[in-house]
Amino acid sequence: xxxxxxxxxxxxxxxxxxxxxxxxxxxxxxxxxxxxxxxxxxxxxxxxxxxxxxxxxxxxxxxxxxxxxxxxxxxxxxxxxxxxxxxxxxxxxxxxxxxxxxxxxxxxxxxxxxxxxxxxxxxxxxxxxxxxxxxxxxxxxxxxxxxxxxxxxxxxxxxxxxxxxxxxxxxxxxxxxxxxxxxxxxxxxxxxxxxxxxxxxxxxxxxxxxxxxxxxxxxxxxxxxxxxxxxxxxxxxxxxxxxxxxxxxxxxxxxxxxxxxxxxxxxxxxxxxxxxxxxxxxxxxxxxxxxxxxxxxxxxxxxxxxxxxxxxxxxxxxxxxxxxxxxxxxxxxxxxxxxxxxxxxxxxxxxxxxxxxxxxxxxxxxxxxxxxxxxxxxxxxxxxxxxxxxxxxxxxxxxxxxxxxxxxxxxxxxxxxxxxxxxxxxxxxxxxxxxxxxxxxxxxxxxxxxxxxxxxxxxxxxxxxxxxxxxxxxxxxxxxxxxxxxxxxxxxxxxxxxxxxxxxxxxxxxxxxxxxxxxxxxxxxxxxxxxxxxxxxxxxxxxxxxxxxxxxxxxxxxxxxxxxxxxxxxxxxxxxxxxxxxxxxxxxxxxxxxxxxxxxxxxxxxxxxxxxxxxxxxxxxxxxxxxxxxxxxxxxxxxxxxxxxxxxxxxxxxxxxxxxxxxxxxxxxxx
Numbered sequence: 001x002x003x004x005x006x007x008x009x010x011x012x013x014x015x016x017x018x019x020x021x022x023x024x025x026x027x028x029x030x031x032x033x034x035x036x037x038x039x040x041x042x043x044x045x046x047x048x049x050x051x052x053x054x055x056x057x058x059x060x061x062x063x064x065x066x067x068x069x070x071x072x073x074x075x076x077x078x079x080x081x082x083x084x085x086x087x088x089x090x091x092x093x094x095x096x097x098x099x100x101x102x103x104x105x106x107x108x109x110x111x112x113x114x115x116x117x118x119x120x121x122x123x124x125x126x127x128x129x130x131x132x133x134x135x136x137x138x139x140x141x142x143x144x145x146x147x148x149x150x151x152x153x154x155x156x157x158x159x160x161x162x163x164x165x166x167x168x169x170x171x172x173x174x175x176x177x178x179x180x181x182x183x184x185x186x187x188x189x190x191x192x193x194x195x196x197x198x199x200x201x202x203x204x205x206x207x208x209x210x211x212x213x214x215x216x217x218x219x220x221x222x223x224x225x226x227x228x229x230x231x232x233x234x235x236x237x238x239x240x241x242x243x244x245x246x247x248x249x250x251x252x253x254x255x256x257x258x259x260x261x262x263x264x265x266x267x268x269x270x271x272x273x274x275x276x277x278x279x280x281x282x283x284x285x286x287x288x289x290x291x292x293x294x295x296x297x298x299x300x301x302x303x304x305x306x307x308x309x310x311x312x313x314x315x316x317x318x319x320x321x322x323x324x325x326x327x328x329x330x331x332x333x334x335x336x337x338x339x340x341x342x343x344x345x346x347x348x349x350x351x352x353x354x355x356x357x358x359x360x361x362x363x364x365x366x367x368x369x370x371x372x373x374x375x376x377x378x379x380x381x382x383x384x385x386x387x388x389x390x391x392x393x394x395x396x397x398x399x400x401x402x403x404x405x406x407x408x409x410x411x412x413x414x415x416x417x418x419x420x421x422x423x424x425x426x427x428x429x430x431x432x433x434x435x436x437x438x439x440x441x442x443x444x445x446x447x448x449x450x451x452x453x454x455x456x457x458x459x460x461x462x463x464x465x466x467x468x469x470x471x472x473x474x475x476x477x478x479x480x481x482x483x484x485x486x487x488x489x490x491x492x493x494x495x496x497x498x499x500x501x502x503x504x505x506x507x508x509x510x511x512x513x514x515x516x517x518x519x520x521x522x523x524x525x526x527x528x529x530x531x532x533x534x535x536x537x538x539x540x541x542x543x544x545x546x547x548x549x550x551x552x553x554x555x556x557x558x559x560x561x562x563x564x565x566x567x568x569x570x571x572x573x574x575x576x577x578x579x580x581x582x583x584x585x586x587x588x589x590x591x592x593x594x595x596x597x598x599x600x601x602x603x604x605x606x607x608x609x610x611x612x613x614x615x616x617x618x619x620x621x622x623x624x625x626x627x628x629x630x631x632x633x634x635x636x637x638x639x640x641x642x643x644x645x646x647x648x649x650x651x652x653x654x655x656x657x658x659x660x661x662x663x664x665x666x667x668x669x670x671x
Contacts, residue, residue: 001054002166003037007046013264017285022113022234024290029261029268041265045170045246047279049269050162057276058161059250063154064274068252070151071229071297103229113233113287120230125149126216127181127223127307150204152225152299153218159248159301160221162276170246174221176337177242178303181214181223182311185324214307222248222301229297232288235263241282242303243332249277249301255294262286271298305332314503314522314546325505325546329518373508373532373539376521380459380497380528385452389499392448393553398471417473421445423465426560442467452555456495460530462559464495472504472543472552481509481540484531485652487558491533495557500525502552508541523554563669565661568594568645578643581661583609585647598635601660616658623663639668 010027017025036054039047050056103121106114114122125148164171188209214223241247249260251271260277261268262284271277279286281302310328381389398417421442442465445453449467457464472478484494496506503524510517523529531541566574568582583605584596596606601619603611613619627633646661 001036002048002050002056003035004040005037006040006043007265007267009041009264010266013266014285017235017263020235021285022236024115024234024287025261025263027263027266029259029263030266032259032268032270034270039265039267045167045280046262046265046284047269047277048166049271050166050276050278052274056162056166057158057274058165059155059158059274059276063158064252066151067155067299068297070148071227071252072295103227106231111233113236115232115234120228120232122226122228122231125152125225125227127214128304149217153216155250155299156216156219156222156225156301159250159276159299160219163221163246163248163278167246167278173337174245174303177245177334178213178215178221178223180242180312180330181303181307182309182313182324183212183214184309184311184326214304216301219301222303223307224302224304226300226302227297228300230292230295231298232258232290232292235285235287237283237285238281238302240305242305242308243282243334245282245303246278247281247300247302249279250275250299252297252299253295255292255296257289257292258296259289260286261289308332327505327520327544372519372521373510373535374541375530375532377528377530378524379526380456381499381526383526386500386526388448389452389555390501390553392446393469393471393499396469398469417471417477418468420466420468420556421449422467423560423562426465426562439468452497453557456497456528456557457559459528460493460495460559464557464559465562466558466560468556470554470556472502472554474550475546478545479543481507481514481542483511483540484536487533487536487560490561490564492536492558492560493533494531494535496523496529496531497555497557498523498525498527498529499553499555502550504543504546504552506541507544508535508539510539511537514540563641563643563665565644565646565648565650565659565665567650568647574645575643578645579639580645581639581664582646583607583612585609598632599639599661599664613660614658616663619658619660620663623660623667627667636664636668639664641669 013027033049034051035049036051036056037047037049038045039049052059102123104123106120106122107117109117109122111122163174208217213220216222216225238247249271250273252273259268259270260279262279264285268289269277281300308331310331311324311326312330314325396419398419400417420439421444422439424441424443442453445467453464453467470479484492487494498504498506503522505520506523506529507518507520509519521529535541566572566578568574568578568580579597580594581597581599582594583600583602584592584607585594587593596602596608598605600606600609601612602609613622627636644661644665646659648656648659648661650656650659
């Protein structure tokens with residue numbers, strides 16, 4: 001039977017603890033718990049204390065005694081690690097060691113909360129962050145510590161089992177946090193394995209080397225174990241555990257005293273051998289009592305936050321591992337968990353709300369998260385449609401773009417490859433050399449692409465007249481941060497369809513605040529991402545490098561306008577049938593470069609541009625007055641559906657704010 005108590009915090013205690021961090025508090029606990037109890041404060045779980053007399057803790061004698069022997073003695077059984085990092089009991093024969101477990105003496109302990117220097121010691125097993133000030137004895141390449149680690153695995157599994165049995169909702173969240181501790185590719189576990197004297201241990205370390213998580217051997221719930229021997233410590237909060245996670249503690253030995261106290265709540269727990277305490281040591285100040293008698297050991301199991309270095313597994317829909325992805329913005333974030341918090345889920349800061357929701361049998365509302373600046377539509381393509389396109393793309397030869405900075409060395413070529421189709425009459429004032437590939441007439445596209453184009457056109461309600469097929473051979477192939485500046489001046493959304501067979505992250509960020517606004521979505525096979533035309537001025541997007549090793553295809557699509565204004569300067573590309581609407585222009589030698597048009601911006605455009613209007617408002621007023629003349633209006637209507645030529649710069653940072661040809665284009669094509 002577990003007693004459940006909601007306790008108020010002691011007024012002013014938190015401020016006092018923060019001012020006297022790492023010291024023993026003056027006030028003693030008003031209550032020491034010796035029976036099983038569940039403590040909450042302000043609706044948040046603070047501690048779950050489990051006693052064996054209530055048949056609540058799963059630590060059997062067979063798991064407890066070998067650990068105590070490791071701490072006190074010098075013998076142990078042989079253990080083996082299998083290929084996926086799990087623990088397998090070995091041959092059963094005893095292995096004799098000439099030294100006991102190495103405890104770091106308290107006099108060498110640099111932790112400020114440790115309050116004695118003559119007796120006791122501690123050590124850390126499992127994983128610590130790189131370059132940690134505390135030595136990680138498990139990974140030390142000149143000590144044979146692995147054998148001491150392995151017998152702890154069954155007992156550590158018992159701690160996990162207690163969490164799973166008595167806090168099932170929290171356990172799901174805890175394992176979500178544990179899954180983030182992916183070791184970076186190529187990280188070396190033991191730099192000099194030849195220094196590990198025992199060949200059996202070297203063999204086991206090699207197996208651990210292949211295990212991709214920073215988890216202690218035999219468990220997937222904890223990264224690190226802190227072992228304490230006869231240690232007294234002042235009030236502190238751990239602070240470096242994974243956000244919102246709890247730690248698990250058990251005690252071993254023969255002792256009296258050394259209660260674990262929570263001063264802000266005015267309580268303590270008499271943790272004896274076989275007991276389990278699951279508590280919020282990450283946020284809650286805790287300390288030991290001032291004295292004890294006997295020999296006392298504790299094991300504290302937890303997830304270390306600094307082992308989350310932004311690496312994540314990339315999985316397919318069936319849960320199979322496709323590779324790794326890396327994004328430092330994911331460190332410390334629980335957004336992906338928040339997005340799936342519903343009834344049956346758990347979140348630390350919403351624990352009180354969660355309890356109330358369970359009573360009402362209503363769902364929790366996820367917290368607001370940063371909204372996507374684009375629209376994400378899963379399953380736009382069926383699996384069969386995507387597979388058919390992939391099979392077709394595999395037969396094609398893609399254009400490999402040469403790196404302009406080093407065109408003679410193929411190894412520097414752009415890894416991303418492409419080919420595409422565009423409507424012959426579409427407005428596209430960007431040279432095909434700048435696109436990085438040659439584009440064929442979209443009407444000549446094969447039947448499979450015409451079916452795709454027709455489906456997308458119906459879905460978006462516009463005629464898709466531009467398609468670019470992109471091939472990413474592996475994770476090195478990418479598109480860095482960019483925007484579609486060529487489409488900035490007309491309403492041209494971009495539709496990106498992920499064909500597969502590999503899924504990759506699609507990222508976006510605000511141009512004015514790129515460091516804090518980065519947000520992404522995993523572009524699943526068959527998904528459609530719609531980038532509104534407004535993103536061409538407010539955001540950048542990218543497919544960044546990752547650890548994928550297989551190919552990924554996507555189709556980038558647009559509905560380009562069929563009319564536009566082109567720059568007619570020498571060297572610029574424009575359609576042969578484009579109509580010049582400017583004034584008469586002479587070269588420096590007096591030769592006529594362009595004959596004038598009645599649509600030119602000048603007092604007499606057939607002669608020169610003298611007397612031209614300087615603002616769009618002035619010219620628009622003039623144009624509307626001219627449209628009152630039936631003969632002139634008929635001439636303007638002949639421009640409908642045609643491309644126009646002018647001397648104004650039409651794209652890029654030097655684009656003209658005012659261009660009279662754009663006014664005529666709008667008037668000629670309005671309904």
